[in-house]
Amino acid sequence: xxxxxxxxxxxxxxxxxxxxxxxxxxxxxxxxxxxxxxxxxxxxxxxxxxxxxxxxxxxxxxxxxxxxxxxxxxxxxxxxxxxxxxxxxxxxxxxxxxxxxxxxxxxxxxxxxxxxxxxxxxxxxxxxxxxxxxxxxxxxxxxxxxxxxxxxxxxxxxxxxxxxxxxxxxxxxxxxxxxxxxxxxxxxxxxxxxxxxxxxxxxxxxxxxxxxxxxxxxxxxxxxxxxxxx
Numbered sequence: 025x026x027x028x029x030x031x032x033x034x035x036x037x038x039x040x041x042x043x044x045x046x047x048x049x050x051x052x053x054x055x056x057x058x059x060x061x062x063x064x065x066x067x068x069x070x071x072x073x074x075x076x077x078x079x080x081x082x083x084x085x086x087x088x089x090x091x092x093x094x095x096x097x098x099x100x101x102x103x104x105x106x107x108x109x110x111x112x113x114x115x116x117x118x119x120x121x122x123x124x125x126x127x128x129x130x131x132x133x134x135x136x137x138x139x140x141x142x143x144x145x146x147x148x149x150x151x152x153x154x155x156x157x158x159x160x161x162x163x164x165x166x167x168x169x170x171x172x173x174x175x176x177x178x179x180x181x182x183x184x185x186x187x188x189x190x191x192x193x194x195x196x197x198x199x200x201x202x203x204x205x206x207x208x209x210x211x212x213x214x215x216x217x218x219x220x221x222x223x224x225x226x227x228x229x230x231x232x233x234x235x236x237x238x239x240x241x242x243x244x245x246x247x248x249x250x251x252x253x254x
Contacts, residue, residue, distance in 0.1 A: 026050040030077040031057045032229050034190035035095045039077045041186050041224030046106045054228045096128045099183040109183045116179055123177040123184035134159045135191045138198045157199040164205050171207035189215045
C-alpha cells in the first residue's frame, strides 16, 4: 500500500494523477501547507526538504517500507514499480527522462517564479514580473515546438506529460494564452480530458484561490514562519 502525503499543488498533483492512471492502491494524508503541516517533525522524517509530495510504499523494491520525496523521483520510482508510462525501449526511456528533467529543472521553477511574482508577491516588482513572464513564454515555446513534432513529450503518453500538465494548467497566471501555442493547446486538451487526470487533480483538492489573502497562511508559505518551527 502506498501512502501519499500531498496538497493541492502542481507538484502534488503529478503523483496523484499517476496513481489514478495506474489504479495503484493508495491512501492520502493531507499535508496542509497553508497551516504548516510540512514543518512537523513526523513529516520531516519522510520529506527532509519539508516539501510535498512524499510517499511511503510498504512494499518497497526489497520488500521493506520505502519513504521517498521529490516528485520526479517518485514518478520514476512508481513507473519502475508498475512498468507503466516509462518505456523499456532505451531510446524512448531516456527521451522520457530528458523531458521529465526539463519539467523539473525548467518548467517547475520558472513557472513557479512567474506565478509568485505575478500573483503572490506583496510588492509588484516590474523587473521580476517581466523576467519570469518572458521566461515562461520561452518555455511554452519550447513545449510548443516539441509538441509540433510529437503527440506527447516523449512520443507516447508518459511521466513527462504527467509531470508537466499540472503546471501548464496555470498558464493564465503565468501570463500566457494557450491560443498562442496551438500544439500545447492540443496536448493540454487531450490530457485534460483523461478521466484519471480529472480524478488525480481532485486529490486532495485545489488550494483556495484567495488563500494568499490570509496573512498567516502567506507567512507560512513565503515568510519566516518555517524557520520558527524548526
